[in-house]
Amino acid sequence: xxxxxxxxxxxxxxxxxLADEVGFENVTLSALARRFGVKDASLYxxxxxxxxxxxxxxxxAGGEMIDRIATAVAxxxxxxxxxxxxxxxxxxALERPGxxxxxxxxxxxxxxxxxxxxxxxxxxxxxxxxxxxxxEPDITDAVRLLRSTFHGYCALESTDAFGAxxxxxxxxxxxxxxxxxxxxxxxxxxP
Amino acid sequence: xxxxxxxxxxxxxxxxxLADEVGFENVTLSALARRFGVKDASLYxxxxxxxxxxxxxxxxAGGEMIDRIATAVAxxxxxxxxxxxxxxxxxxALERPGxxxxxxxxxxxxxxxxxxxxxxxxxxxxxxxxxxxxxEPDITDAVRLLRSTFHGYCALESTDAFGAxxxxxxxxxxxxxxxxxxxxxxxxxxP
DNA sequence: GCCTTTGCCTAAATATCCTAGGCAACCCGG
DNA sequence: CCGGGTTGCCTAGGATATTTAGGCAAAGGC
Numbered sequence: 001x002x003x004x005x006x007x008x009x010x011x012x013x014x015x016x017x018l019a020d021e022v023g024f025e026n027v028t029l030s031a032l033a034r035r036f037g038v039k040d041a042s043l044y045x046x047x048x049x050x051x052x053x054x055x056x057x058x059x060x061a062g063g064e065m066i067d068r069i070a071t072a073v074a075x076x077x078x079x080x081x082x083x084x085x086x087x088x089x090x091x092x093a094l095e096r097p098g099x100x101x102x103x104x105x106x107x108x109x110x111x112x113x114x115x116x117x118x119x120x121x122x123x124x125x126x127x128x129x130x131x132x133x134x135x136e137p138d139i140t141d142a143v144r145l146l147r148s149t150f151h152g153y154c155a156l157e158s159t160d161a162f163g164a165x166x167x168x169x170x171x172x173x174x175x176x177x178x179x180x181x182x183x184x185x186x187x188x189x190x191p
Numbered sequence: 192x193x194x195x196x197x198x199x200x201x202x203x204x205x206x207x208x209l210a211d212e213v214g215f216e217n218v219t220l221s222a223l224a225r226r227f228g229v230k231d232a233s234l235y236x237x238x239x240x241x242x243x244x245x246x247x248x249x250x251x252a253g254g255e256m257i258d259r260i261a262t263a264v265a266x267x268x269x270x271x272x273x274x275x276x277x278x279x280x281x282x283x284a285l286e287r288p289g290x291x292x293x294x295x296x297x298x299x300x301x302x303x304x305x306x307x308x309x310x311x312x313x314x315x316x317x318x319x320x321x322x323x324x325x326x327e328p329d330i331t332d333a334v335r336l337l338r339s340t341f342h343g344y345c346a347l348e349s350t351d352a353f354g355a356x357x358x359x360x361x362x363x364x365x366x367x368x369x370x371x372x373x374x375x376x377x378x379x380x381x382p
Numbered sequence: 383g384c385c386t387t388t389g390c391c392t393a394a395a396t397a398t399c400c401t402a403g404g405c406a407a408c409c410c411g412g
Numbered sequence: 413c414c415g416g417g418t419t420g421c422c423t424a425g426g427a428t429a430t431t432t433a434g435g436c437a438a439a440g441g442c
Binding site: 002003004005006038039041042045046 | 419420421422423424
């Protein structure tokens with residue numbers, strides 16, 4: 001019985017690739033085992049269950065995504081930074097649909113808090129908005145708006161939810177322009 | 192063998208209720224059959240398969256949602272209309288999480304195009320933005336931004352993705368304020 | 383009251399998740 | 413180099429879910 005050399009990390013990576021190919025919700029332990037040429041049960045030595053596998057894919061994707069975003073934003077500020085952030089975000093979502101879908105699942109908040117990727121995301125986003133002159137609590141509200149818009153746009157675009165003939169990339173560029181204007185005119189909360 | 196009186200519509204309604212209780216992804220034909228006290232196979236006379244059931248739940252939810260929004264927006268304009276739209280949207284999403292999750296699945300575009308609910312949604316949204324003085328192609332871009340933000344916010348909120356201690360409802364109100372400002376300062380595309 | 387329709391059934395094939403227990407390949411100390 | 417522990421992958425098997433095929437009986441129209 002030759003050993004294939006499974007490890008948890010290889011499984012998670014393969015699961016992420018599989019997700020990009022067939023959709024995150026179609027990632028099954030059976031399909032993953034098939035891909036490695038082993039039996040389903042063999043995977044349970046490396047991963048507790050399907051839920052843990054999905055969670056780990058989500059954390060992997062979150063890390064990859066913030067790496068790309070950090071690289072894109074590095075050395076920029078203002079609208080440049082905003083556009084770089086947004087484009088890196090959207091490109092990852094469109095390029096790796098299965099991984100991106102993974103980032104949308106509900107994850108145990110303690111796991112999220114422990115994840116360096118999520119802390120880094122927060123730092124980068126807050127830093128970007130501080131450059132727009134925002135402070136608490138406005139900054140948190142603005143972060144939530146940006147996240148919502150980016151996430152919503154990519155989720156809708158990747159499920160073909162935009163019906164109108166207008167080019168989707170153009171709308172995205174205009175959306176970033178609009179968000180930039182918005183951040184400059186942000187209505188401050190009453191002191 | 193007493194008949195329970197199943198129909199496709201009753202199944203879809205029950206599936207939607209089930210989704211709100213246990214989550215959309217946990218809606219199974221078995222669970223639905225159990226709820227009616229019949230065997231799984233009996234459902235196949237009314238619904239082709241699980242996929243069709245899910246699609247019909249999505250269309251049901253889309254219709255219910257736009258009804259609420261239409262009622263809320265009726266007779267309002269400007270920021271009033273925007274806030275009414277947004278609040279109706281979010282309240283539906285939070286009140287009926289399973290149904291709302293259903294609206295996020297990928298649906299055959301021909302089905303969507305045929306659905307009166309989606310046409311009505313488009314009419315209401317475009318009407319609301321025309322009141323802000325927007326025209327094509329800006330209006331389509333703005334519609335996409337609004338949809339994205341509403342959808343993204345509710346999707347993130349309903350999966351507990353907002354970690355910061357800041358109150359989620361307050362952020363929502365501020366987000367609407369910000370979007371109102373944005374629509375008033377919308378950067379027109381070059382003619 | 384018959385007869386068509388159809389609602390719900392049983393039976394069975396396939397797929398997935400997961401547990402329990404076993405053997406053999408690997409890795410290391412002697 | 414070899415004996416022993418670790419562990420990678422196995423078989424076997426239970427539980428649940430999707431789906432098809434074919435059958436009986438209840439409802440409803442004539």
